[in-house]
Amino acid sequence: MALVDPERVRRLLVCPRCRSTLVDGANGLRCDAPGCPCRTAFPEAGRWPVLVDFEGSILDRENMSTRVGADAVGPAQRLPAPLRRIWKPANRVAARNIELLVRSLPGPAPTLLVVGGATVGNGVAAVYRDPSLQVIAFDIVPSPVTQFIADAHHIPLPTASVDAVLVQAVLEHVLDPGAVVAEIHRVLRDGGLVYAETPFLQQVHAGAHDFTRFTASGHRYLFRRFEELAAGPVAGPGTQLLWSVDHLIRGLTRSALAGRATRGLLCWLRALDQAVPATYAQDDASALYFLGRRREQEMTAQEIIAYYRGAQTSP
Template structure:
C-alpha cells in the first residue's frame, strides 16, 4: 500500500489555525508562532502515533471523539458487515468511481505524484486501485484514526502547505461537513496548479450519518461548488433506480421503526438498481442518487451566468 512515509509528510504539515510551521515537542506537535493559541507544548497530541491536527475551538470534532482505532467498535457499518455475495446486493461495487479513478490516475503528472484522500478512514467503494498503485504516494486523513490515514484533521482547515499535493480524492464526504464551500476552497489551496480533484456527493439520499449529515447537491449545485475547477467529467454515480431503493429502505424503516427491516426490503428489491441503465442521461441527472465531479484546478471562477447555462437535465429553461 503506497501510503506516504512520515518523514515525507512531516515537512508538509502546518498549523490548522495560522498555517505557521510546526515543531515537535515532548508530547506531540505545536505551532512555532508564539502568538498562536496552539503554540503551547503538545498542542497537537498523538493518538495511535498519529498527530491530531485539529483546531478544536473551531471544529465540531472534540478531543474526546479522537480515540485509538483498536479501542473503537468495529468500524464496519451496515452492508460492510455482510458476507461478500450479500454485501454486493446491498452495496454493489462502485464501477463509476473505479472508471473515474482510472482517468484521474492516468492524468496525474509523474513521477510519484502525491494524492490526498480527504475523509479517508476507510478505503472507499471503487477506489481500491489507488492503494494498490505503487506509482502514487497516498496521504490520508480523517476526523478519526485509521490504518489508512497518517494524521487526524478537520477538512475545513487542512493542515498542509499550499500547493503541496497533485490530486485530491473526496468521496462521500462533503455532505458530512458544515461548510462544503470552505472545504473545497481548502482543496483548491493545497492542490498544485492544474492539480486534479475527484468528488462524489449525494443528491437524493436520506440522512445516513445522523447528526453529521448536512447537505445535498443537484448536478448544477455540485458543479458550482467546484467553480474554480475546469471540468473533465461529471455525472451520476447512481441513478433514479438506486434512489428508489434508498426511499424504499427508509419508508420501511419509518413504518416499522426497524433499520434492519429497511435493509431487508432494500436487498429484496435490489433489481431496481438495474433500472438506472434504462433512464436517459438528462433524466438521470435530475433524479440521481449521487453525483461525481472530476476536474483540474484553475484560478478563474465560473460565473453565475455560466452555471445557469451549464444545466443539462431534462427540464428545459422556460
C-alpha cells in the same frame, strides 16, 4: 499499499490555524509561530497526530475519540461475496474516473490526498494499490488507512503540496462544503486534479453528522474554480428509489434491519438506472461525481445557469 510513511507525512504537516511549520516537542507537534493560539502541543490519538483548530471545529479536544475506526475494507466487505454484491455493488463509475485521474497525473510519484479516508471507498481501491502514487489520507477518526486526524475545513498541509485530491462521500458531512473545496483548491498544485462524489437524493446517514445535498448544478458550482473533465450521476433514479423504500420501511417498522432486508429483496431496482436517459438521471440522481482540474478562473452566475443538462425546461 501506496500510503506514505507516517513519519514522512508528519514532517509535511503545518498548523491548521496559521499554516506555520510545526516543531516536534516532547509532548507532540506544536506550532511555534508568535501569536498563534496553537502554540500548545497538539493532542495525539495513539500514533495519529490530531491537527485540529478546535476553536472553529465541531470536534472537541476533550472528547476526541482514540478508538481506531473501521478498517480498510469496511463492514460491507465482510459479508459473503453474493450478499456483498447485492448490498453494495462495485462502484464502476468511481473506478472508471479514478483510472482517468491516475492517467492524467504528472510523474514520477505524484501525491494524492484522500480527504475523509477512514475507509477505502467503493471503487477507489486502485489508488492504494498503485506503486506509482504517494497516498496521504486523513479523517476525523483514527484508521489503519490514515496518517493523521484533521478537520477538512482547515487541512494541515502546505499550499500547493499535492497533485490530486479524492473526496468521496464526504462533503455532505461537513458544515461548510465551500470552505472545504477552497482548502482542496489551496493544497493542490497548479493544474492538480480533484475527484468528488456527493449525494443528491439520499436520506440522512451518519445522523447528526449529515448536513448537505447538491443538485448537479449545485455540485458543479461548488467546484467553480475547477475545469470540468467529467461529471454526472454515480447512481440514478432506481438507486434513489431503493434508498427511499429502505427508509420508508424503517419508518413504518421502526427497524433499520427491516429496511436493510427490504433493500436486499428489491436490489433489482438499481437496474432501472440503466433505462433512464442521462438528462432525466441528471435531475433524479442518488449521487453525483465531479472530476476537475484546478484553475484560478471562476465560473460566473451566467455560466452556471447555462450549465444545466437536465430534462426540465426553463420557467
